[in-house]
Each structure stands twice: as structure tokens, then as C-alpha cells.
Amino acid sequence: MALLPRNWPLWLLLLVLITLPIGAGILWLVLTALYNQVHGLIPVGRLAPQHWRFLFEGSVGGRPSIWVALKNSLFFAGTVAVLEVLIASMAAYAISRMKFPLRTPYLGMILTLHAFPAVSLLIAIYYILRVLGLFDTLVGVILVKASLDLPLGIWLMKGFFDQLSWDMEMAALVDGASRWTVFWRVALPLVRPGILALGTFALLSAWGEFILPFTFIVSAKSWTLALYMQSFMKEAFVDYGLMAAVGLFYALPVFLLFLFGQRYLLNIYSGGVKG
Amino acid sequence: MRRYLTPLLFLSPASALILLFFFTPVVATLLLSFTDLSTTTFRHPSWVGLANYQDLLTDPFLKKILANTAKYVGLTLAFNVGMGLLLALLTSLVPENWGDPFRALWLLPRILPPVVYVFIWQGLLAEAPMGLVSDLLGVSKNWLVEAPWTAVILANGFVGASFGMLIFTSAIRAIPRELFYAAAVDGATTGQTIRRVVIPMLAWPILFVTAYQTLSLLTSFEYILLLTDGGPGFYGTEVWSLHAYHLALSNYFGNVEFGLGAAMAAVLVVIGVIVSLFYLKIFNFRALVTEPKIEV
Amino acid sequence: MTKGTGVRLERLTKRFGRVVAVRELSLEVAPGELVAFLGPSGCGKTTTLLMIAGIYRPTAGHVYFGDRRVDPLHPRDRDVGMVFQSYALYPHLNLFENIAFPLRLKRVPADQVRRRVRETAELLGIGGILERRPAQVSGGQQQRAALARALVKEPQVLLLDEPLSNLDAQIRLSARAEIRRLQRELGVTAILVTHDQAEALAMADRVAVFSMGELQQYAPPDELYHRPKNTFVAGFVGSPPMNLIEGEFTGDGFRAGGLRLALPKAPTGRGWLGVRPEHLGLGPEGLPARVLVVEPLGREAIVIVELSGHRLQVLVPEDEKPAPDAEVRIAFPTGALHYFDAKGRRIGPE
Numbered sequence: 032m033a034l035l036p037r038n039w040p041l042w043l044l045l046l047v048l049i050t051l052p053i054g055a056g057i058l059w060l061v062l063t064a065l066y067n068q069v070h071g072l073i074p075v076g077r078l079a080p081q082h083w084r085f086l087f088e089g090s091v092g093g094r095p096s097i098w099v100a101l102k103n104s105l106f107f108a109g110t111v112a113v114l115e116v117l118i119a120s121m122a123a124y125a126i127s128r129m130k131f132p133l134r135t136p137y138l139g140m141i142l143t144l145h146a147f148p149a150v151s152l153l154i155a156i157y158y159i160l161r162v163l164g165l166f167d168t169l170v171g172v173i174l175v176k177a178s179l180d181l182p183l184g185i186w187l188m189k190g191f192f193d194q195l196s197w198d199m200e201m202a203a204l205v206d207g208a209s210r211w212t213v214f215w216r217v218a219l220p221l222v223r224p225g226i227l228a229l230g231t232f233a234l235l236s237a238w239g240e241f242i243l244p245f246t247f248i249v250s251a252k253s254w255t256l257a258l259y260m261q262s263f264m265k266e267a268f269v270d271y272g273l274m275a276a277v278g279l280f281y282a283l284p285v286f287l288l289f290l291f292g293q294r295y296l297l298n299i300y301s302g303g304v305k306g
Numbered sequence: 307m308r309r310y311l312t313p314l315l316f317l318s319p320a321s322a323l324i325l326l327f328f329f330t331p332v333v334a335t336l337l338l339s340f341t342d343l344s345t346t347t348f349r350h351p352s353w354v355g356l357a358n359y360q361d362l363l364t365d366p367f368l369k370k371i372l373a374n375t376a377k378y379v380g381l382t383l384a385f386n387v388g389m390g391l392l393l394a395l396l397t398s399l400v401p402e403n404w405g406d407p408f409r410a411l412w413l414l415p416r417i418l419p420p421v422v423y424v425f426i427w428q429g430l431l432a433e434a435p436m437g438l439v440s441d442l443l444g445v446s447k448n449w450l451v452e453a454p455w456t457a458v459i460l461a462n463g464f465v466g467a468s469f470g471m472l473i474f475t476s477a478i479r480a481i482p483r484e485l486f487y488a489a490a491v492d493g494a495t496t497g498q499t500i501r502r503v504v505i506p507m508l509a510w511p512i513l514f515v516t517a518y519q520t521l522s523l524l525t526s527f528e529y530i531l532l533l534t535d536g537g538p539g540f541y542g543t544e545v546w547s548l549h550a551y552h553l554a555l556s557n558y559f560g561n562v563e564f565g566l567g568a569a570m571a572a573v574l575v576v577i578g579v580i581v582s583l584f585y586l587k588i589f590n591f592r593a594l595v596t597e598p599k600i601e602v
Numbered sequence: 603m604t605k606g607t608g609v610r611l612e613r614l615t616k617r618f619g620r621v622v623a624v625r626e627l628s629l630e631v632a633p634g635e636l637v638a639f640l641g642p643s644g645c646g647k648t649t650t651l652l653m654i655a656g657i658y659r660p661t662a663g664h665v666y667f668g669d670r671r672v673d674p675l676h677p678r679d680r681d682v683g684m685v686f687q688s689y690a691l692y693p694h695l696n697l698f699e700n701i702a703f704p705l706r707l708k709r710v711p712a713d714q715v716r717r718r719v720r721e722t723a724e725l726l727g728i729g730g731i732l733e734r735r736p737a738q739v740s741g742g743q744q745q746r747a748a749l750a751r752a753l754v755k756e757p758q759v760l761l762l763d764e765p766l767s768n769l770d771a772q773i774r775l776s777a778r779a780e781i782r783r784l785q786r787e788l789g790v791t792a793i794l795v796t797h798d799q800a801e802a803l804a805m806a807d808r809v810a811v812f813s814m815g816e817l818q819q820y821a822p823p824d825e826l827y828h829r830p831k832n833t834f835v836a837g838f839v840g841s842p843p844m845n846l847i848e849g850e851f852t853g854d855g856f857r858a859g860g861l862r863l864a865l866p867k868a869p870t871g872r873g874w875l876g877v878r879p880e881h882l883g884l885g886p887e888g889l890p891a892r893v894l895v896v897e898p899l900g901r902e903a904i905v906i907v908e909l910s911g912h913r914l915q916v917l918v919p920e921d922e923k924p925a926p927d928a929e930v931r932i933a934f935p936t937g938a939l940h941y942f943d944a945k946g947r948r949i950g951p952e
Contacts, residue, residue: 035401036496042399046408049392053411053464056426059438063429070434071441122320130598131313139586144328146518146582148525151547151574154554154567155331155338178327181320197599198690201657204602205761206704206751207678210312220694239419242528246555260421261532264428271429271436278422285417293410300413301472309659597618601659602676 063275082276095251100259107255111237114177116230119184124214127192144182153246160247167249176243184229191225228299256281335575338568345562358569367541375546379523385463386519390470398478415464424532427461451538458543462529470515477511521581525574606791607668607758608633614663616649623649625815636785636792638802641812647795651761656680683752687764689744691736697747698732704755722754742773760792778805799839811835833946836876842904845914847875860910869949876940879917888933893924
């Protein structure tokens with residue numbers, strides 16, 4: 032804004048001060064993962080590669096290998112993101128660009144669901160997954176996760192489709208395309224920023240997702256990284272070094288995105304993705 | 307009728323999932339809340355009418371849980387909105403190439419996996435020598451047990467503040483530059499400009515963030531579950547939504563009381579439906595709908 | 603050389619909610635003809651075009667291409683090419699792929715696609731820039747690419763929706779001639795939507811004038827100019843527009859306030875007298891009038907005069923233009939007058 036007071040460095044100092052806890056937290060995680068011991072934020076002793084033994088040992092304390100959890104997490108986040116982008120785009124395209132009965136109420140429903148707190152449905156969803164035989168399966172959790180984030184995705188993508196030129200779409204129809212072809216060959220390529228935004232959001236959200244797998248997954252072979260890491264929290268003796276290493280390993284993609292795509296992240300989250 | 311086949315095709319995957327995981331659960335929550343479904347009666351639940359709701363009302367811990375919920379929602383909300391506002395203002399008062407990285411930094415708590423994020427809090431609040439807080443205060447204690455509410459509110463607040471921050475920032479950026487120039491010409495100090503120009507323009511966004519986060523805080527429990535799991539002690543930080551979850555889905559006391567948990571969840575679901583429909587009204591939803599220009 | 607098919611509209615009607623955009627429109631376009639739909643914005647001309655293309659569904663009535671009824675058909679089954687005002691090129695594809703798009707959808711073999719795109723592009727003089735994206739070429743080149751995309755599949759009917767209105771004035775004139783030449787050469791039936799009467803008159807074999815969703819007149823340009831069917835057409839076609847004076851026909855003359863004209867064989871009753879600015883003469887003869895404003899146009903000048911309380915526009919050669927406030931005489935050409943009745947319908951002279 033056009034408001035740059037002469038004493039702005041003072042305000043910057045205040046900004047630094049209130050942001051310190053975040054910096055301290057990240058620093059603590061990194062140091063604890065790397066060093067033998069950390070007093071406050073001061074490393075004591077030498078580098079501690081043994082904190083990273085979970086990468087090489089088949090299992091730590093009877094847990095499945097972290098590579099299994101990693102594979103599950105990748106599969107989980109990847110599938111959720113692809114499903115969400117695809118299904119949300121299809122629905123958003125129809126809502127934005129097609130005439131059909133009850134179109135306005137449908138859009139109203141999506142907007143209402145966008146505000147509706149989906150976590151309050153977990154108990155019933157548990158029951159539904161049991162009935163469907165999808166309890167304790169990755170597929171079940173994937174479907175739930177993709178569905179619960181769907182209203183947000185549809186709403187976001189609708190905004191992007193709304194901006195496409197009608198002339199262009201008419202031209203494609205006259206050129207001989209069906210709506211289906213227009214969707215794939217003209218509309219989707221042109222809402223790439225939307226796909227990237229929703230895709231990134233969905234990936235991040237699913238990568239971090241804890242409560243859904245925690246509630247709907249029991250078998251260790253289907254653990255995601257969130258469950259893998261949480262299993263250490265329940266131990267009587269907390270091995271901070273090991274856990275910090277696991278946490279750092281788990282959060283690495285997020286940190287990388289943060290380091291290299293800050294501006295991009297800000298754009299996505301300012302662009303109407305809900306909190 | 308054939309002309310609606312294409313929209314139907316485009317809408318059917320989304321509709322099926324929404325039907326399966328939004329509408330069915332809403333109905334199921336209400337239905338289950340009228341049954342005595344539990345571990346022992348999982349195969350043959352029976353209809354018990356309003357018995358679960360009666361149990362709820364006569365629960366000796368109801369007061370405690372309601373008080374906890376009010377405390378959690380109220381204080382976290384205050385932190386979220388206040389901190390969001392402070393961050394939006396501060397990052398707007400410094401040059402943009404400073405403001406943006408700080409805004410991004412405040413996104414980090416939101417995008418970090420909750421398990422990792424909570425683990426960091428646990429570490430920082432742990433006893434010396436590990437815990438930073440103990441180190442700084444010179445008193446070695448597990449602060450998560452000493453001051454659970456502070457921990458719960460701060461941990462949630464650091465995640466939630468970015469929502470307000472982003473929305474307030476866009477609102478501040480949307481203020482016409484001329485207003486700032488006019489204020490400067492009129493001799494307003496920075497403080498006066500913020501009070502007289504910026505804050506009045508933020509009235510609606512503040513209301514929106516407050517309304518939105520009230521509903522989502524009321525039903526959220528992920529970070530509390532990870533951080534204290536409702537403890538320490540007996541229901542130290544147990545809030546309504548977490549209690550519903552505990553009753554229905556975690557074997558705290560051996561027997562899972564699914565029906566009772568569903569009754570508690572049903573209360574949230576009903577609130578959620580009413581409030582989100584209400585939002586739809588104040589959003590001026592009709593203005594968002596335009597007619598498509600293609601009829602094939 | 604392809605030969606286009608005729609287009610026939612039969613009592614075509616389109617309603618959007620309660621608004622009637624097009625009402626009971628019937629007209630026929632002959633094979634190979636270029637017809638212009640002319641009218642102010644909101645008159646229903648683009649809506650009609652989109653119904654012919656198949657983007658809009660008629661509320662009632664039918665569209666025929668030759669003997670084939672096409673109104674129930676999807677646009678892709680109609681074999682039309684269309685150029686849009688915004689050109690509507692696909693920004694993510696280069697010009698080659700833009701032009702090739704209709705052929706790719708038809709699954710034309712790749713070597714044929716290459717040949718036909720090249721041919722069409724050469725025809726339009728954009729063969730050298732096919733690798734560029736739409737954003738990287740000029741407006742005129744975009745317009746040519748859009749035309750190439752519409753022509754490459756050798757459509758039966760070519761639809762042009764204000765194809766020239768986004769072009770600079772200079773290019774617009776040459777583009778007019780270019781489109782006309784191509785259309786003749788290819789023999790494709792073409793319908794041009796425009797709000798620019800000069801464009802319609804210059805390019806079209808016949809012009810359909812629209813107003814408020816209804817067809818006002820459908821005729822060749824010179825008939826439109828010389829025998830407008832009603833006051834709307836009279837006022838819309840021609841620049842500057844025809845002078846229309848409301849008054850009373852008396853059988854042997856016309857009376858409007860202080861203005862009296864002797865007209866042999868005039869009708870009777872209230873109505874409008876029309877006369878084009880270029881047919882009015884400033885000279886030694888005629889009725890006395892006072893010059894209000896003079897607008898030089900270069901070769902000619904528009905002179906606005908006051909004649910017995912009526913304002914009239916007169917078009918005179920630049921070197922004959924009077925000074926403002928001058929007293930002049932206006933001569934009415936008896937052979938170039940138009941009579942309209944009180945409802946604006948033409949009633950003479952025959």
C-alpha cells in the first residue's frame with residue numbers, strides 16, 4: 032500500500048520479533064535432527080547421523096520401513112491431487128460454462144459446502160467406510176480426502192473457467208469440437224494456473240493430512256508418513272533426535288517449496304484457498 | 307433431455323462423491339445419534355430416540371467441556387484475528403520485498419504437516435535441556451503440562467493467523483492510493499491513517515474472518531488431539547468436537563460409544579448447516595451467477 | 603472451388619427469459635451469396651448468427667442449409683466456419699495449430715493437414731508466421747489467421763461476426779476487399795454481421811437490416827439506399843443519415859410548421875418526409891435557411907441549417923461550404939424524396 036512511514040525499520044523490527052517463534056521452531060527442528068544434543072538452540076556435541084538410522088534400518092521399533100510409509104504418502108497425496116483437480120475441474124467447467132436445470136442451486140450447494148466444517152462428519156464417515164468395506168484402506172481415505180476438499184476445488188476452478196472467453200469456446204464448437212473436446216483441448220490448457228494452484232494446494236494438504244488416515248487406517252502396511260511419525264509421539268521415552276530427523280525428512284518437500292516457490296505459495300493461498 | 311447429458315457427465319463424479327461423503331454423513335450422523343450403537347452393539351444397534359441427547363445434558367462433565375470449548379474458540383479466535391490484523395498492517399508498513407517473505411514465513415505453520423508442526427511445539431515446550439522455553443525461562447518444566455491452554459491457543463493461533471493476514475492484506479491492497487495521499491496531504495500521522503482510513507475499510511473482512519473461523523474452530527480438533535489429546539489430567543483441554551471424536555472413535559475407556567459421539571457431532575453438524583447457509587445469504591450469492599452463453 | 607449451400611431461416615425466434623432477441627425472422631441466402639446483417643447493437647443480428655452456427659438454440663423456427671434442416675444439429679455437424687470479433691484464436695497454440703485445429707478434430711491425416719494449412723495460410727498471406735503464437739502477431743495477422751481457421755475446412759457457410767471492427771481504419775478498407783475477393787473466389791456462402799452500414803453496403807450482395815429483433819428490410823445495397831422501406835432503415839443506412847421531417851401530406855404538398863413544399867402526387871395524412879443530405883442543394887434557388895454549424899469532412903462538408911424551425915443536414919463539396927450564420931437557400935430535389943406514413947412505413951413515391 033502507499034503507506035511507507037519514515038520509521039519503517041522500526042515496524043520491521045516488530046515484525047521480526049513476532050515472527051521469531053516460527054524461525055526458532057524451524058531452527059530447533061533442523062538442529063535437533065542434525066546434532067547429538069541441543070540445549071535450547073545451541074548444539075552440543077557432534078553431528079549425529081544415528082538420528083537418521085530410520086532411513087537404513089528396515090524397521091525402527093517394530094514399525095514398517097519408512098520407505099513403505101513414504102510410498103503410501105506419495106500415492107495418497109498424488110492420487111488425491113489428481114482426483115481432486117480432475118473432478119473439480121469437470122464440475123467447475125459444467126457449472127461455469129453450461130446450461131442445465133438447477134444450475135444455480137447446485138452452485139449454492141457447493142458454496143455452502145465450502146463453508147461447512149467437514150470434520151464434524153468424521154464419525155458418520157467412519158461408519159460409511161465400514162459399510163462400504165473401504166475402512167482401513169488407502170483407497171477409502173483417498174476418496175474421503177478428495178471429496179471433503181472438493182467444494183473448495185470446484186469453487187476455485189469455477190473462478191478460473193469464468194474468465195475464459197466465450198468467443199473462443201464458440202469458435203472451438205464451430206471448428207467441430209464437442210464440449211468434451213473443448214474441455215480437454217481448449218479450456219483445461221487455458222486454466223493451467225488454476226490447475227497448478229489447486230494441484231499444489233491439494234498436494235500440500237494431503238501430504239500433511241493426519242486426522243483422516245489416523246481415523247480410518249489401522250494396518251501398519253497402509254501407514255502414511257503422518258502416522259509413521261505420530262507413532263513415535265506415543266512412546267513413553269521420546270527420542271527427540273530421531274523424531275526431528277523423521278520430521279525433517281517428512282517436511283522436506285514443504286520446506287523446498289517454501290524456499291523456491293514463496294511468491295507462488297502466497298499467490299495460491301491469497302487466491303481464495305480457505306484456511 | 308439429451309442436451310443435459312453432457313453437463314450430467316461432467317457433474318456426475320463430483321456429485322457422487324459429494325453425495326457419498328457430505329450428504330450421506332449428515333443424514334447418518336443424525337440417524338446414528340438416535341441409536342445406541344457401540345462396540346458391544348455394533349451388529350445390532352437399536353433405536354433409542356433422544357436418549358443420547360438426554361445423556362449429554364445430564365453428563366456431569368458437560369459444563370467443563372462447554373467451558374473448554376468457549377475458551378478455545380474465543381481465545382484462539384481473538385489471537386487469529388488480532389495477529390492476522392497486526393501481520394497484515396506490519397507487512398504493509400514495510401517495503402514489499404520485506405513484507406512478502408514474512409507473509410510467506412507465516413504460511414509455514416499452515417502448510418507444515420500438522421504432526422511435524424506439533425512435534426516442534428512439543429520439543430520447544432519440553433524440559434531442559436531440550437526445550438527452548440525452559441531454557442529461556444530458566445525453569446525446567448514440561449510447559450505443555452504446566453500451561454496447556456497457552457500451548458493449545460498459541461499452536462492453533464500460529465496456524466490460524468495467516469488466514470486473516472492474507473485476507474486483510476488483499477483488503478488493504480484494494481484501498482485506493484488516493485485515500486492515502488489525501489490523508490497525507492491532510493497531515494495525518496501513520497497511526498491516524500491506520501485508525502481513520504485502513505481499519506474502517508477492514509470492517510467487512512474482519513467480520514468475514516471472524517464468522518468463518520468461529521465455525522471452523524468450533525469443529526476443529528486436529529492440533530489439540532496431537533498436542534494434548536484433551537489432557538492433561540481429566541479433560542484438561544477436551545473440547546466439544548474432540549470429545550465427540552473420543553467417544554465415537556477412540557477406545558479411551560474400552561467401549562466406543564458411537565451413538566453418543568454421533569449425538570455430539572450432530573449438534574455441530576446442525577450448527578454447521580445453519581451457519582453456512584446463513585453465510586450463503588450474506589455473501590450475496592446471486593451476484594456470482596452469470597448465464598452461460600453456449601446452449602449446446 | 604467449393605460451392606456453398608443456401609441458407610434459409612424460417613420464422614426463427616429467440617427469447618432469453620422474457621426478452622425477445624429475435625422475432626419470427628424469415629429470410630433466404632442464395633448459394634455463394636454474401637449477405638450482411640446490419641443493425642445497432644442489441645438488434646438481434648449476432649443472436650441470429652449464433653443460431654445459424656448452432657451455439658444458440660432457437661426458441662422457435664427452423665434453420666435450413668439447402669434442404670437439410672440443421673437447427674437440431676450440434677455446431678460440429680453443420681459444416682460452418684466462423685470468424686469472431688475478438689478473433690478467438692487459441693492463445694496456447696501457435697498459428698499453425700490454430701488453423702489446423704478444425705482438421706485435427708476431423709482426424710484428417712497429418713500430411714494433408716500440413717498441406718491444407720499451408721495453402722490456406724498462403725492464400726491469406728500469413729504463410730511466414732505460422733510458428734508464432736497469436737499474442738506475437740499483429741491484429742491484422744490475427745484476423746487473417748482467424749479467417750484461415752474458418753476457411754481451412756472448406757465450410758459450406760462462412761459466418762463473420764464483426765470481423766473488421768477491431769482493425770485499424772487503414773487495414774479495414776483493404777481487409778474488406780480481401781474478404782470479398784476470397785469469398786467470391788471460393789464460392790462460399792457468407793453471412794457478415796456488422797453495425798457499420800458502410801461496410802455492409804460495400805461488401806454485401808444483399809443487406810438485412812435489423813432493429814429490436816425484427817427484420818426491417820432485406821434488399822441489395824442500392825435498393826436499401828434508394829428505396830428504404832421505413833424510417834428506421836432510412837435513418838440507419840447512409841452517412842450522414844437521411845433528414846426526416848414530421849408533418850402532414852396534403853395530396854399536393856407537405857406541411858410541417860412553417861415549412862411548405864409543393865409536391866405533385868403527394869399522399870395525404872400525417873407522415874414523414876425524408877431527404878438525404880447529399881440530395882439537398884445549397885444555391886440561389888429554394889427556401890431561405892440559416893447556417894448553424896459547418897463540419898468539414900475533407901472533401902465534403904456537413905452543413906447544419908435551420909429551415910422554418912427544422913434542422914437539416916446538407917452535404918456540400920468542400921469548396922462550396924458557407925460560413926456559419928450565413929443566410930442560404932435550400933433546394934429540395936423532387937426526384938429524390940421519400941414519403942413515410944405516421945408509423946414510419948414507406949408510402950412513396952413509387
